[in-house]
Amino acid sequence: MQTVLLIGALGRMGKAAMSGLSNHKVITAGRSGDVDHKVDITNEESIRELYKKIGHFNAVVNTVGFCEYATFEEMTEEQWMTTVMSKMMGQINLVRIGQEYIADGGSFTLISGILNTKPIPYAIADATASGAIDTFVKTVAFELPRNIRINVINPTVLTEAWDVYGEMMSGFEPVPSTLVGKAFARSVDGFITGQVLFVDA
Template sequence: MSIDNQKTVILIGAKGNMGQAALSGLRKHKVITASRSGEGCDYKVDITSEESLRKLYEDVGHFDAVVNTVGYCEYAEFTEMTEEQWNNTIQSKMIGQINIVRVGQEYIADNGSFSLITGILNIKPIPYAIADATTSGAIDTFVKCVAFEMPRGIRINSINPTVLEEAWDVYGEMMPGFHPVPGFLVGKAFERSVDGFITGQVLVVDAY
């Protein structure tokens, strides 16, 4: 890729395992990092706050793509899940990501792209993860449908990965029968979303 084709990409959640996986597929570009804490990143942002997102977009100025790898989820048995736990997950994993696009479409360059994060649990459910599965399914559906309404040639896709090898020590016990994938494969899905021409697609990254 020539320097003339280099894009400016905002990567939200850059310091986490998923953020590092995404970063591996964005190395050709100028990547501007952001996270909720702001620690070790260029900017601080709370995706559940429209004001925070607007400040991020205005402070960055010109950008061609937004890649999000964050979405907080509560885990509990469905019969034990409280309204607060549901709301915490919905506000971050679902509304927060919709906010990224709803607000961001006002600022992103023509023919830009949004890449959101979901997860395999809406396809392969496990115990305690009903909120994660529900909000992942909602974002996958949002992406498929809102692609028809995006202005100015803007594209949107979601990346739906299984558990990462880099996070298997944390989540593996919860996911018997699953096989993790290396982060670089998830990075390739983000690369395809940012550098390709597809839109309204759910890019599933699974071992089988």
């Protein structure tokens, strides 16, 4: 059993990740709601405070990555920066700061999403941030100290989110949260590192 810090636990992807972590002691974190610890992943100090507070942990699973949606023509710099500072830099900072605190041989598991390989209208910022995170994980795996591992889950849309995203995702087949949960389990429980774990129908 590992101690796993699950960030974004109350979101749809957080619940999917939780379904794969039943063998572990899970500490939940998020920006609001009924979680063990509050954190804002866009704020460096908030991330550091969280790691200091929780003490010993073996794994970080992050499922937070806020994105703005608009056409490229309409997307403002502010919308780009909001997406970059959450889905891209928020996740990079979780690893950059977290490497100081995580146990030897620990693991980070991040979130991207299928839209960087299967683009759709309005999702250019999400797709770009997802592509950056996939590349970050493949590359930083070579540099992490103390046998720390890192992977990213790149899922298609969840069945549980089809009511929200289904209309903009014509031609896509959703997958159940429990299947995506198994990818999180494979990252946390296994020995793989530097991998993009695609979960597609």
